[in-house]
Amino acid sequence: MKRTLVLLLTLTLLFSTLAVLSSCNKHECTFATEWSHDDTNHWRACVGEDCVEISEKASHTWNDGEITTKATQEADGVKTYTCSVCSHTKTESVSFAGMTKDEWNLIIHPNNFKNYTLDMKMLIVTPSIDAQFNSSLIFKFTEDATYMYAQSAGQTSEDTYESSSMDLAADIVAMFDYDNFTYDAEAKLYRAKGKISIPWDDSEPTDATIRFENGKLVEMKYSYTTKDEDSGLDMDFDNTVKFTDYGTTVIPNL
Numbered sequence: 001m002k003r004t005l006v007l008l009l010t011l012t013l014l015f016s017t018l019a020v021l022s023s024c025n026k027h028e029c030t031f032a033t034e035w036s037h038d039d040t041n042h043w044r045a046c047v048g049e050d051c052v053e054i055s056e057k058a059s060h061t062w063n064d065g066e067i068t069t070k071a072t073q074e075a076d077g078v079k080t081y082t083c084s085v086c087s088h089t090k091t092e093s094v095s096f097a098g099m100t101k102d103e104w105n106l107i108i109h110p111n112n113f114k115n116y117t118l119d120m121k122m123l124i125v126t127p128s129i130d131a132q133f134n135s136s137l138i139f140k141f142t143e144d145a146t147y148m149y150a151q152s153a154g155q156t157s158e159d160t161y162e163s164s165s166m167d168l169a170a171d172i173v174a175m176f177d178y179d180n181f182t183y184d185a186e187a188k189l190y191r192a193k194g195k196i197s198i199p200w201d202d203s204e205p206t207d208a209t210i211r212f213e214n215g216k217l218v219e220m221k222y223s224y225t226t227k228d229e230d231s232g233l234d235m236d237f238d239n240t241v242k243f244t245d246y247g248t249t250v251i252p253n254l
Helices: 002-021 023-027 101-107 166-175
Strands: 041-045 054-059 066-069 077-082 089-094 116-126 131-141 146-152 155-161 181-184 189-192 209-213 216-227 234-244
Touching: none
Parallel strands: none
Antiparallel strands: 041 054, 066 077, 077 089, 116 131, 116 234, 131 146, 146 155, 181 189, 189 209, 209 216, 216 234
C-alpha cells in the first residue's frame, strides 16, 4: 500500500513538471515584440497564458553615453547610457572638469566689467620688525567714473576719478586669460599656471587662484612680497578680492 502511494505521488509530481515544461509546446510559444529587461539583461517573454519561456536573453550593449545634465562647479552632472538593443538606460555621475575656452571667454569679457564692484582685503606683514596690519579698498567701477573707498591703519579716504571701468577691463581680460589657469577639481577653483600681472597694484604673483559661482567671477586670492620705498623693508601682501554687483554698481554721491 505504501509503495503504491509513493508511486502515485511521484507520478503526480512528474506530470505537473512536464505540464509546465511543455506549456509552450501546447500553444506554440509566441514571444513579445517588446523587450523585457532588468539592470543586467534583456529578453523577449512568452505571451502565452501560464508560459514562462523567454527568448534572446543577453547582456545589455551600452552606447558611448551622452551628457544629459551638464556638470558645473556647483554640482555634478549626469551621463546617460542607452542599450542599443532594448533602449534600457543607466546613468552615472560626472564631475566638473573645468570650463571650455568659449565658456570662460563669455565670463571674462570686457562687457562684464563695465559696471561692477571690486572689494579687496589685504593682510600686510613686515617680517623684519614683526609688524602687520589690515587694509581694505573698495572700487566701484562704472562706464563714466571710478569711486574708491580706502581704509588702512585707522585712516579712511574716499575719492572719485574720471577714469572709467573700461580703462581696467582690457587689463582684467588679459590677466584672466584662459591659458593662464588650470582647474583644481578638489578645491573647486582655478590656479594660475605661472606669474600673472595684477593691474590694480602692479604685482606679479605666482600663486593666484580665482573662483567662479553661477557663471560669474566672484573671488581672487594672491600673495606677493615687495619692498617699501620709504623704509626699505620687505612687506608680504596676502590679498583677497571679491567681484560683486555686476551690472548694478552705482557711484555714491560724495
